[in-house]
Amino acid sequence: MTPTLGQHLQIRSMIYVAGEPIPYFWPMRSFIHHNPLHGLEQLPFVKAVAKGTQLFEAKGFLRRSQYQALLADGRIRQEALDEEVDRFVARYPEIPGIDLRTWLLRILRERGDATFPQATLADADDVLAVMNGGVPVERPIEPGQVVDGLKGRLTSGLTVYETVDRLYDTGIGNELDERLVKACLDFFDEGQSVWDMPQRQEGFFRAWVNVAGRDVTKTLRLLLGDIPHAELTAETVIDRAMRALEVPESQWVEYFTRELARLHGWAGFIRWRAGASHYHWSKRHPGDQVDFVAVRLLLSLTLLRKRRGRHRPGTLREIAETISDNPAEIYLRLAFHGDDLLPALAQRVERELARGDRKRLLGLFTDYVDQLRRHEAQQSAAFLTSLASGPELQVLRRLSPDDLRQLLKILLAFEQREGMAWLRSLERHAIDRLLAGINLEPAAPREKRPFAQAMFCIDTRSERIRRHLESVGDYQTYGIAGFFGVPLSFMELGKGSENHLCPVLLTPKNLVLEMTTETTQTLTGLTALEKVLHELKESVLTPFVTVEAIGLLFGFDMIGKTLAPAVYQRLRKRLHEHKPRTHLLLDKLNREQADSILRAAQRAIIVKAVEQELQFEPERITDDMIRGLREAAMGHEPIPAPLAAELKLDDAGQAALLERLRTGYRINPAFARLQMERLGRIGFSLEEQTRFVLQALMSIGLNRDFSRFILLVGHGSTSDNNPFESALDCGACGGSHGLVSARVLAQMANKPEIRRRLKQKGIDIADDAWFVPAMHNTTTDQIDLFDLELLPPSHLVYLDRLRSGLGAAARLCAQERLPSLQASVREANPTTAFRGTQRNAVDWSQVRPEWGLSRNAYFVIGRRSLTESLGLDGRAFLHSYDYRLDPRQRLLENILTGPLVVGQWINMEHYFSTVDNERFGSGSKVYHNVAGRFGVMTGNVSDLRTGLPSQTVLKDGQPYHEPMRLITVIEAPFAAAQRAVDSVVAVKRLVRNGWIRLLVIDPETATICQYDSGQWYRRPHGAAAANATLEELCPPS
Amino acid sequence: MSDLTWLAAALFLPLFPFSMLLNQVMPRIRRPWQRIVLLLAWPQVGIALVTVANGTVPTWVAAWAVATAALYGFRAIVVRDLGLWIQFIGTSTWALLWLLAVFASDTGLLPMHALASSLPLVILTLVGVGLERRFGAAYAGVSRGLAQASPRLAAVFVVSVLVAVATPPAPGFFTLLAAIIYAMPAAPVVAGVVTVTWLFWAWSAARLVQGFIVGTVETRPQSDIGPAQAWLFGLFVAALSAQGLLLFGKMP
Known part of the structure; x- marks a missing residue:
């Protein structure tokens, strides 16, 4: 049965909600820095990072060894780290005999990247036994005891094929991604390919189904045999596929999010594209995330069907049943194909799984869990004993099981919070450095105006x-947002499309045209040659016929631009045609002017039309002729008889000519109205x-x-x-x-x-x-x-x-x-x-x-006198602002709404591209290939690479950009600054949720207040800034 | 000479299904030095038995031998455990020695051929000991990221694997080449199967190396072998290659 309209809409809305955590990806021609966790900004920073790293399988903080390098380099102060550890330790009760503070600092300073071993089976008693030279007490674990844990790991948070891959190493996920990426490359191409995918105007899903392989067609037939092809929609396929996979409806949104997150670059691009109503390619070849999910689900069903083996589950229900029926085998399979296989038993596990003998698997399971428990206990014991020194070792061995349990819990908890401790310490140093050099004295009045501003x-x-x-x-x-506060749409000379020159948060209403008084020149020889060569490169036959003929030309170019790029480029520039001097049309047109321009354009078109349709020479085309044809095409009056005679047209000929003018050349009232609307946007x-x-x-x-x-x-x-x-x-x-x-x-x-x-x-x-x-x-x-x-x-x-x-x-x-x-x-x-x-x-x-915006750290809103004497190494966004001219904080609100939010996006993009360049960044540029003219991939088939390349944020493999949250400083009376922040909802949320660090410098009282963990604290400046702690609340009562 | 001698020879220059004995015995031997002795001695016993038998080896044995070699070469492709891989490649290599016994005019160098095929496996056994000590097992996928964790050990491992699969100028290459050249006039199909077996070896070597060398570094720090050990190994491989060139470089 075909799903109803209501079900269609429900599926669409589910997918739109599921796509919220996936960040937009703008075409690279107009690269936009964005926060990859923008969809999670409603959460506190810590929680968002935890959720985002789980969703995108990425890291949210640097490795410990990298932070240690920053500590050694003096960019993190030990005192700040001590404070963070003290804050953490204060939340837990003391463990008798254990100096927790020293232990945690030892981990931070001396441990490299080694993490505390995660134990799944060993408990405190086992660890204690091993530490005292014994072995864990025998405690057989029945397969039934692991069923719930297995179901938790395998039936929620993963797609069906991901679970099958983890258990049977079927590689479905990788093949699915590869086929989907190829489909996306074909459909969303914007002129890079010479051969187009056919029927793209029908939308992504339908166009892909038309050319999909036989295996997909078979799946479609099995899934939707009862539905006519004409009623085949993406929503129908999604509905049927999810039911075929037996995923409960309550889990659909989570499932869709997981599907989208797997190729989050492509998903982000498609999400953006679907919402960009002005985007030319989106109008021509529509496709949205519903199509994307439909294609993914159809491919996953197809591959699951093809890889279906004996006793191999293919739906969520079957997975749950298999876990219940064969927990021992499933446990071993998960260990074998995962990252935590016990090395000593690896070969035996492989052998018994291949055999498939249930009894032998049961025996192996018992041995495996027993050895695993011992192994985990040994690892935990080794870690703990390595932390203890001298008499601490005795204390450790004599701990009660409860105390040891508490200690293990604390160490695990610390590991989860460690990243934030390092981050806050890094930010603390940056804040101290800024406050040490900032100048609170107002600028002295000038005697004369400056030479230039x-x-x-x-x-x-x-x-x-x-x-x-x-x-x-x-x-x-002065500092001001780069668009100077004027959002506009720009049509460059010679281009037919508009470019929005403003932050992506805004939609410009006004259009500015670029025009020239110089005559358009014909192509110079070099430009013409370049065009020909470019077209030849796109031809399939070129390699066979032209390499020997023109290969040498490319050789000259390659040698020139490699050995002497500066000189060679100067020479080439001389050969290219120069852009003529241009004027910008930015004054509004009145109705008469717009009408006049429209008439002039129509006149030019009619002249061309008469030349081409009636083979008239231009000299014979008179003004009366043009006027008469125009009025007739616009429906105001018929073609006058003398004109018809002059054109040698009978009634049929006149009708045909008018029809051609209206449809082919668009001289008609509807198009004229549209053009008048567009002309109305000018200026x-x-x-x-x-x-x-x-x-x-x-x-x-x-x-x-x-x-x-x-x-x-x-x-x-x-x-x-x-x-x-x-x-x-x-x-x-x-x-x-x-x-x-x-x-x-x-x-x-x-x-x-x-x-x-x-x-x-x-x-x-x-x-x-x-x-x-x-x-x-x-x-x-x-x-x-x-x-x-x-x-x-x-x-x-x-x-x-x-x-x-x-x-x-x-x-x-x-x-x-x-x-x-x-x-x-x-x-x-x-x-x-x-x-x-x-x-x-x-x-x-x-x-x-x-280096671009790498190492960005600060956003200062205030007068230049604040930072004039402070060298900030190109790390600060400096927005000029004089609070005295802004009694109602309207200007400050504008700055917070636009430039600060954009600054935060830039900062977060750099942050996440640095902490995990492979998942959040783009990896190395060396392996990039341009995809479709809107993005890059690594290699020839991969997810679209979002984020920044490693060469932008890393140097010699280590972070060049210091990943920290944007330290924002507002120079304004405290109450006024607070009011402005609270009235801009987006910024208030960023501050309260800890996405930016905020300080307010009150020039009236010369106090500095810092927002931290829900409170405002007073901060000294100058030399006293370095060792200050956050104790005194602000403003002082 | 009795059939028993030939049977025994088929055990020690392993022909399937008699090769199953070797492949049952090897996993049960835990100590590395015992395995090394086995790797060195086993084919020598087989060759000694062939020599003692003092009869003409029938041509059909060549077909049996290459079938055994191809079977174990193919089986080695999916093996992840280094010890098992050494077993299967050893079985495959030693089975091919039958071709020299069948077709070569002078079998005096057979013991040297057997030794040349055993020595790389001995080095790999020692590498396996190093891997077990560091990772708990010499198992592809578990002991991964070796190139980053222990680069010198990784280099020794890779070179040893390449030498074991008869990459020139390893002496095994000349053994293989001799087998092909000798077999070609009389039994070109057999020669063809030898090259296919060689392909299987190379394929399995690539997969094995990939499973150990590539990957992210374990967070636990791993110690590497010392430069002296690495140099010693390098000298040994050079000597082995020189031996191969000198002894086996002359083709009939």
Whole structure:
């Protein structure tokens, strides 16, 4: 029977709920940093990490040896670690004679990565017996005693095929993943493949079923033989499959989550794609997580059917029955195919399982559990005795069983909390370092305005360049989100699609077009050649006919860009056509203007249509002709008789021509209305422009003393052969560079009408103040100025000084950065370092053109005076904010809602990519292959790799990024800051659940308060910060 | 000479089903030095019996021998226990010595061939002792991650396995080559089966190495063999290879 509509909807909603823990994955062309545990942010950090690591089979913290290295390096202080251990020990009663604190510290400092052995059978009595030189007391374990434990391990939390794999090593899971990945590669391809999967417009599930193998077709027939093919839906298949697997409905959501988590990269991409209504490929080839689960379940049923052997269960009920009937065999199978097989009995277990003799298996089971219990007791005893020293050993041996039981419980509990202890200690050091250098004194009033002011993105890479720029001259810098507070959709010159230049949390309403006054040039020879070569590479026949002919060309290219990348790229650039000078259309069109543009576009189309359909030369096509055809196509009037005669068309010919114009060339009222709507999106009204400029200036606290130059510095990166290039661009601009946003705001702010309106609102921008868009290349640190043709003539004499300052800052910044990128460079002068960074930008073999946002640790919201004298090593997001201009904390709320949340995503992405680069990160770039033009895989078939590659967060196999939660500092009166945080629900949740560490600096009272475990504590700053403990509550009563 | 001598020879240069005796006896011998003695002495006894028999070995024995060798080579593919693998490869190798007894004009070097096939298995037995001491068993999948945990021991292990499966210039390679060359004119099918058996050896060696060498490092620290021991082993393999080249390098 076909499921009802209600059942369909229920299944859909179950799958959507099941998909919540799976993070979105955006296409890599606009890489978005995201928290891989974003779906679990409603939980406290500790619980979310525990749940997430179980779901994704990953680690949530570094290995102990890695933390020990940080301790040895001075990046974790021993005192902080001592405090954490003290806090833990205080929760448990004392064990007579055992110095728990010393033992736990010994584990942390001296134990390497060895963990406390997990005992499943041995208890305290057994351990005690072994410690005293004896053997555990005989205590036979009946197979029936292990049934509940086996059922708990095998019938919940795992899929049916995972259980079968664990018991019979059938490899179903791996084969299923491989086939599903191939199906996803075929269906979701965005132009990488030359041969398309057929019928993709029917949706993922149906398109895949049409080309699936015979084994799948057979399963479908068995499963759904009674349902007509036309009624075959993904929901129907899911319903039938889950019933065939005999999974109780109460477990379906958990089951679906497990299925989705297995290939969480693909699942995350499909989840995002299904919800991205503007995404072109999603509209053309629809597919969502319901299709994904349907394909997975159908494949799993197929493979279970094919691997079905004698006595081998294929459903959840059969698994439970098999466990009840043959617990001994199941126990041994689980041990044999798992990670904890007793080595001494490995061969015997293999032999008896192959034999399948029940009696012999029973005998082996008895021997096995007995030996396992002894082995576990020995391991636990060895661990404990290695911790004890001297007289402690005697005390340990004389402990009562209850005390020993308690001790074992504490050690296990500590191991689970150890990660947090290390993490908090690491964060403590970072906080202390920040508070030791932070400046609470307000900046002294300036005598004159600075030579230039520069607004940089809050990106951590801006911290360095800002610091150096301030050091080379009279510059004042500010930090603001990279999109400058102007969410816009951008249509680049020559491209037909829009790009959202704003954080992914926002949906822009306004469209900005890029246009040029220069004539479009024909392709240069080199560009044409490149296009031909690119198309040849995609052809199947190319290897057979063109390798000898044009292989040498590729050889020249390879040698050039390998041996002398910088020189070679400069030469190539000269041969390429340059992008013409462009203008941005960002003023709202009125109705007449929009209508005029529409008519002009229709005119051009009608001219082309008449040329092609009637073979008229362009010179013969008159304005009257065009007007008449347009009005007729739009249905306003028929084609005038003289025109028909001129076109030599009879009635039938006229009807055909009009039909062609309406359908083929879309000259019709409906399309005209659509285009008018789109034209209506173009630009910003004057009110909007004023609002954006006002908000941008007020949010950073710049409302007077404007310099001659106010630079709006967007940022982007340059690299070659790097699928992760977008990850190095501006996250606030949707993964693109920030130059367009800078140009837009500059154009707005330079308009006299806008300045007049700003003056009415209390912001008087000097007449000679000019906003100049600029671009900071974070790979080379070069800052280029744009739209200089618009610069007033009076400013030209100062341009040289400005460029000089920017150049000096760039070179100093490169000098600071380069040693961390190239170990062989210990000290380089600024010019050499700058050349080195430029080479990194064009070197196709460079897997690490820059460190990006690695080592990010802080998010500071406040005035520049707080951090001006503190070198933060490019580790801080710095958002300028002046609380005095924000009496109602609206601006602060905006900063918390947008930039802080994005900063937290970036921080968490780096955190998890560092602690487990294989599961949460992308692994090594060396093994990456681009998939479908939207992601990368490791090898030729794997899950989509989410997260950051190892080259971004690790150095020589060890963490380069220090994984810790974002330390957020707000400079504002305490009550005001608290109000702002509480009013932004998302941020309140992040703070309360411990996803970010929050400090508030109250400039009125010069106090610093830190939020920790539900309380606010007072923190000293300056030299006293280093040894302070969290004792005094805040604010002080 | 009596049939009993030939029967005994079939036990010690094992031909199936008489090979079952060796494969029943070996697992019951626990001490490493006893196993080593067995590995060295067993085929020598078989060769001595063939020599004492002093008769022409019928050609059909060659077919029986390669069938036995192929059977045990194939069986070794799925073996994970190192001790069992040594047994099966030993059985397979020694069965092939019959081909030299059948087809070679001069059987004077047979004892050296047998010794050359036994010595790599002796080294592997010692490696197995090292693995058992470190991991509790020499069992692929249990004793994994050796390349990271104990790189020198891993190197010794890999080279020993390669030498045991007659990778050139190991002396076993020349034994195999001689068997193929001698058998080819008279019984090309037999020569073909020998190459297939060689393929089985290589396949099983790859799987075995994969099960021990690859994988994540155990959290318990593992000690490695010393550099001196590793060098000594290297010299031994070099000497073995030189012996093979010198003694067996001359082909008829």
